[in-house]
Amino acid sequence: MKVNDDMENRTWNQFTIKNGNKSLVLETIIKHSPISRAEIANKTGLNKGTVSSQVIELLDEELIYEKGPGESSGGRRPVMLLFNQKAGYSIGIDIGVNYILGILTDLEGDICGENSLPLLNSDFDNIIDKLFGIIDSLISYVPASRYSIVGIGIGVPGSVSKFGNILLAPNLGWKEVNLKSLMEAKYDCPVIVENEANAGAYGEKVFGSGxxxxxxxxxxxxxxxxxxxxxxxxxxxxxxxxxxxxxxxxxxxxxxxxxxxxxxxxxxxxxxxxxxxxxxxxxxxxxxxxxxxxxxxxxxxxxxxxxxxxxxxxxxxxxxxxxxxxxxxxxxxxxxxxxxxxxxxxxxxxxxxxxxxxxxxxxxxxxxxxxLTTHSAALGVAAFAFEGFLKSNIPSTLPVSSS
Structure with a gap:
């Protein structure tokens, strides 16, 4: 029994180390691209063999691509690696009391499409109908890519639990609404529901004045x-x-x-x-x-x-x-x-x-x-969505506190 436990732990540890190395390599490429394999090894402290194996996996997953050659430091010019920000796309939605704003972004937050509508009444069915319409229109803008839509983020003006349930949105007249489940059932992809001010703060920190x-x-x-x-x-x-x-x-x-x-x-x-x-x-x-x-x-x-x-x-x-x-x-x-x-x-x-x-x-x-004016929240929830997709490969750039 103990032998089996040891084997299981060893397998788990090897899996953790491997994925940790992969995360480190991808994070380094995102921050410093274009970058060579040798430069990744120098910056991360990983040996060249480990870097090479992780790069092969990331290339196969189309999260990175090769471009080159780069500048030589006295030998063969190296092949450069870049993050493939067009491997997938996220949708960010800001539901206001009198508007809905939707954006489509790539995996670095660059806006590739946008749609907005006024809200003349806050009836739940009316808002959901318009929300579906905006998301459907944004999906129609998505270019051909390996992962297509990797997630949808929605900011709402109300109290949202850490599980994504809207407990109270008084200016919309909403109480105890499970928007997350409704959206995931329709679009079959991860959905994040967040308070719009939290999303706006995150948007400003990552892309704006902060x-x-x-x-x-x-x-x-x-x-x-x-x-x-x-x-x-x-x-x-x-x-x-x-x-x-x-x-x-x-x-x-x-x-x-x-x-x-x-x-x-x-x-x-x-x-x-x-x-x-x-x-x-x-x-x-x-x-x-x-x-x-x-x-x-x-x-x-x-x-x-x-x-x-x-x-x-x-x-x-x-x-x-x-x-x-x-x-x-x-x-x-x-x-x-x-x-x-x-x-x-x-x-x-x-x-x-x-x-x-x-x-x-x-x-x-x-x-x-x-x-960012009116786009802070939409960009913030879009970032939550594509970071959620990348989190198995890259550590969060802005850790989230729950206390």
Whole structure:
């Protein structure tokens, strides 16, 4: 019995070492391509025979390809290896309260296709029908490739458990929705469902304004407000996955009642919801996109529209102060649709944050608007999808914390 156990352990250990070497080789190629086999051996410390065997497997799997020759260091010019980012594709979906945005990316996050639709009502069946339509259209864009669609990521404005179940999305009127199972049954591929602010934070860290920072607060401002946290270079989800529901922190004790059941929630005063009263004053039709219409009016010099955005900026500053004082981040990034109104919101926001935060919290703090604007969440969940495909071959570039 013991002999069999030893043989089983030895086989398992050999399997683990082999796959660990393969992961290391692929990671090195992704980070440094084009790169030769000899350079991989130098960078990883693996012997040339091990590198060669792992490269053969990766070539057979079409995750890498050869191109060359490269520069010679005094002998035969080496064949260079590159990561095949076109070996497969992922789909990233951002479900907002008044829109659905879908993107198709390759395995490095380059956008290869895009589709979006407005949402005029949040009826579940209506949203699912439009969601299917967008995904089907993106699938039709996929070029011929070894792995085709490797996964679908979906960001939703609500509380999502670590198992991908949507427990509550108050601005959509959703409660206890298992979107993951529904999508996997239809598309027969891995599906990741994530809070859209977490996805946005990840998108900014990997592709956007937060690339060079390890402590980031991402504030997603649309019809509601969500907050994603990157702390110590890790996405922080909390014990059960519900961290970041700061759009529902109280900033007005005797304030308006929110759809979540609380009163005086931050998102009632600093999101697109707060534009409604201003738009009504200006006689803007409810059938129009209020944010875009208000931006057009502000560009034309409308004082009511400009004042509306300035007030939103001040209220955003109030909430950001609380977050900064709690987490002491290096960077705060404001994203999603409201980032289009940066021109009028930025100065009031910065003034409020500077005047009201603790003076020592201001040292080295950066407050930026997203470079990705409306695409942060879609890119974030697309990255979750293709990293999930690669994770058996390459360690995650941004480890995920569950505590």
């Amino acid at each position: 690339i060079n920072e390890n402590d980031i607060v991402y504030v997603s401002v649309g019809v509601g407000i969500g907050v994603g946290l990157i702390l110590n270079d890790q996405l922080y989800r909390g014990t059960n996955g519900f961290a970041g529901e700061m759009g529902h922190m109280t900033i007005e004790v005797n304030g308006t009642k929110c759809r979540c059941g609380n009163v005086g929630c931050w998102e009632l005063y600093a999101s697109e919801q707060a534009l409604k009263s201003y738009s009504q004053q200006l006689g803007i039709s409810s059938e129009l996109d209020e944010l875009d219409t208000m931006i057009l009016l502000a560009e034309e010099g409308c004082e009511t529209a400009i004042q509306a955005f300035q007030t939103l900026g001040e209220y955003l500053g109030v909430g950001i102060i609380n977050i900064v004082n709690s987490f002491n981040p290096k960077q705060v990034i404001i994203g999603n649709r409201i980032a289009k109104a940066k021109k009028w919101m930025e100065q009031p926001l910065r003034t409020k944050a500077k005047n009201n935060s603790l003076w020592f919290q201001q040292n080295d703090l950066k407050i930026d608007f997203s470079k």
